[in-house]
Amino acid sequence: MRAEAILATRDLTIEFKGFKAVDGVSLNVEEGTIHALIGPNGAGKTTCFNLLTKFLTPTRGAITYKGKDITSMKPAEIARLGVVRSFQISAVFPQFTALENVRIALQRRRGDSFDFWRSESLLRRYDREARGLLEAVGLSEYEKTRAGALPYGRKRALEIATTLALDPSMLLLDEPLAGMGHEDVDRMAELIRRVSANRTILMVEHNLSVVASLSDRITVLARGKVLAEGDYKTISGDARVVEAYMGG
Ligand code: ADP
Numbered sequence: 001m002r003a004e005a006i007l008a009t010r011d012l013t014i015e016f017k018g019f020k021a022v023d024g025v026s027l028n029v030e031e032g033t034i035h036a037l038i039g040p041n042g043a044g045k046t047t048c049f050n051l052l053t054k055f056l057t058p059t060r061g062a063i064t065y066k067g068k069d070i071t072s073m074k075p076a077e078i079a080r081l082g083v084v085r086s087f088q089i090s091a092v093f094p095q096f097t098a099l100e101n102v103r104i105a106l107q108r109r110r111g112d113s114f115d116f117w118r119s120e121s122l123l124r125r126y127d128r129e130a131r132g133l134l135e136a137v138g139l140s141e142y143e144k145t146r147a148g149a150l151p152y153g154r155k156r157a158l159e160i161a162t163t164l165a166l167d168p169s170m171l172l173l174d175e176p177l178a179g180m181g182h183e184d185v186d187r188m189a190e191l192i193r194r195v196s197a198n199r200t201i202l203m204v205e206h207n208l209s210v211v212a213s214l215s216d217r218i219t220v221l222a223r224g225k226v227l228a229e230g231d232y233k234t235i236s237g238d239a240r241v242v243e244a245y246m247g248g
Helices: 046-053 075-081 100-108 114-118 120-136 151-166 182-198 206-212 231-238 239-247
Strands: 004-017 019-030 034-038 062-066 084-087 170-174 198-202 217-222 227-229
Touching: 004 198, 019 034, 019 198, 019 217, 019 231, 034 046, 034 120, 034 182, 046 170, 046 198, 075 084, 075 227, 100 120, 100 151, 120 217, 151 182, 151 206, 182 198, 182 206, 206 231, 217 231, 217 239, 227 231, 227 239, 231 239
Parallel strands: 034 198, 034 217, 084 170, 170 198
Antiparallel strands: 004 019, 004 062, 217 227
8 A cells, every 4th residue: 555645746737828847747755755856858847846845836736745735835834834945945155154054044943033143052052953963964074164165065965954954844855966976976865865764855856876776756757747657667667768868
């Protein structure tokens, strides 16, 4: 029996002047899994993410999270439910250190006023929690480094730490490995695996070997529609998927 879907879409569709960028997509992301959304350029992956986080409003269809209809919710309300997209917070402040950035994200979650800078005990509490998050993403040695001076891969890891500070139950990762060299790819893949231990992850990613090794389930989009769905073995053996990539 299939596990319950934590995030689901039914017939999700958006039209731009008659062009359906996402066309009747029904997606079931099961709780606790890593689910990848892949497909050739222009397939509708980013538009789909924008619909899920409500940066776009669907022309038709519904989105549910934990059984609750979230189709007409605002982005901030969805974030409060625990669905957080990594780039929403990729506003990492370059002039602040890694530790300060995570501390600011923690403060935003709690909604404390910025007076916490003046409260020694509150500051110590945030620092403890922020250090824990930096350690979780392998950035302990960079806590005093300004975010703007971090190497690219480390900066992406800091984005993950600031996302985790919001305590999401579901993370939407938009091309988490984009622009990374081998070493950073391996490190980020390991981080995603670790982060997924107690969260659900939906990611758009082009690196198919990492998608293959990380994902429990993969949905292939092409021309706005679901072309195939299953584990990597299933979808990589699907002639339509191969053709979509070759032709894409
Ligand atoms: P992917 O992320 O899979 O590369 P996108 O979701 O970015 O694909 O785009 C899917 C299709 O929708 C593309 O053909 C793109 O040109 C089109 N599209 C996306 N956003 C808009 C928009 N705001 N207006 C018109 N067309 C759009």
